[in-house]
Amino acid sequence: MHPGLKEVIARGRVLARGAESIVVLHEWFGLDAVYKIRLPREYRHPDLDSRLRRNRTRREARTLVRLADAGLPVPTLYEADVEECLVVTEYVPGPSLRDALEEGEAGPEHVEELGRIAASLHGMGIVHNDLTTSNVIVADDGPVLIDLGMSFDSGDPKDHAIDLRVFERCLESSHPSLSDELWRAFLRGYEEEAGEKRTETVLRELERIKSQVRYV
Ligand SMILES: Nc1ncnc2c1ncn2[C@@H]1O[C@H](COP(=O)(O)OP(=O)(O)OP(=O)(O)O)[C@@H](O)[C@H]1O
Ligand SMILES: [Mg+2]
Numbered sequence: 001m002h003p004g005l006k007e008v009i010a011r012g013r014v015l016a017r018g019a020e021s022i023v024v025l026h027e028w029f030g031l032d033a034v035y036k037i038r039l040p041r042e043y044r045h046p047d048l049d050s051r052l053r054r055n056r057t058r059r060e061a062r063t064l065v066r067l068a069d070a071g072l073p074v075p076t077l078y079e080a081d082v083e084e085c086l087v088v089t090e091y092v093p094g095p096s097l098r099d100a101l102e103e104g105e106a107g108p109e110h111v112e113e114l115g116r117i118a119a120s121l122h123g124m125g126i127v128h129n130d131l132t133t134s135n136v137i138v139a140d141d142g143p144v145l146i147d148l149g150m151s152f153d154s155g156d157p158k159d160h161a162i163d164l165r166v167f168e169r170c171l172e173s174s175h176p177s178l179s180d181e182l183w184r185a186f187l188r189g190y191e192e193e194a195g196e197k198r199t200e201t202v203l204r205e206l207e208r209i210k211s212q213v214r215y216v
Contacts, residue, residue: 001037002084008035020056020149028078028088036060038085038149053085056149060087063126063148072120073144092144098133101175101182106138108185114143115189118163121145122202123194125155131163132170157198161205164190168206 012026012035024035038053040046061080064087068074075089097114100106114136121128128135129150137144154160167186171179191199 032091036087057085060149063151092137094139097136100138111182112185112189115186116193119190119193122160131167157201
């Protein structure tokens with residue numbers, strides 16, 4: 001690892017240490033910034049590990065730029081270094097949607113907005129692929145989407161249904177008492193953006209995924 005990065009980790013504030021990465025709050029040319037560094041995983045073959053980490057770094061940076069270009073709410077990308085598996089972005093203050101829902105600081109209106117954002121993403125042919133309430137920050141002016149390293153390009157409603165499936169399951173497991181109301185809010189926003197026809201198609205694919213999981 002580059003010595004400068006070691007220093008960032010040593011001097012910054014660690015916000016999260018996930019399965020894949022360490023996320024550190026530290027300044028970047030005087031701006032509050034988030035350094036996401038994908039660290040080697042010992043249990044993976046070194047070549048495969050390096051390829052995966054680089055690919056996810058590339059995906060994260062590329063999708064952040066595309067979404068920002070389209071005017072969607074994501075942190076501004078400051079810097080990316082594929083060799084170091086590093087992505088530096090704007091620091092977005094605010095709780096995760098998960099915590100905000102638990103504390104009653106966010107409600108259906110935030111989830112409805114997230115539904116609109118997800119439909120816009122799909123309209124651009126992008127799948128988030130890890131759409132959970134932990135991967136959304138509730139900022140002052142609304143939800144901001146993060147954690148785009150698993151995202152991929154697809155215009156196929158079957159793939160769009162993956163995001164809906166992951167999100168629905170997240171509501172059921174993390175927010176069980178609110179899950180029906182929040183799911184309806186999400187679909188309301190989704191349909192508002194995607195239209196009735198596209199929403200129906202994706203929901204059909206969602207039902208198909210669910211029945212496969214049940215019977216296979
Ligand atoms: N731009 C940001 N501004 C503020 N906080 C952030 C930002 N990016 C990440 N965080 C915080 O760090 C946590 C982890 O970030 P992220 O979800 O991107 O990584 P991860 O879940 O470890 O990712 P991966 O699944 O790719 O390993 C987030 O849940 C959030 O609390
Ligand atoms: Mg995450």
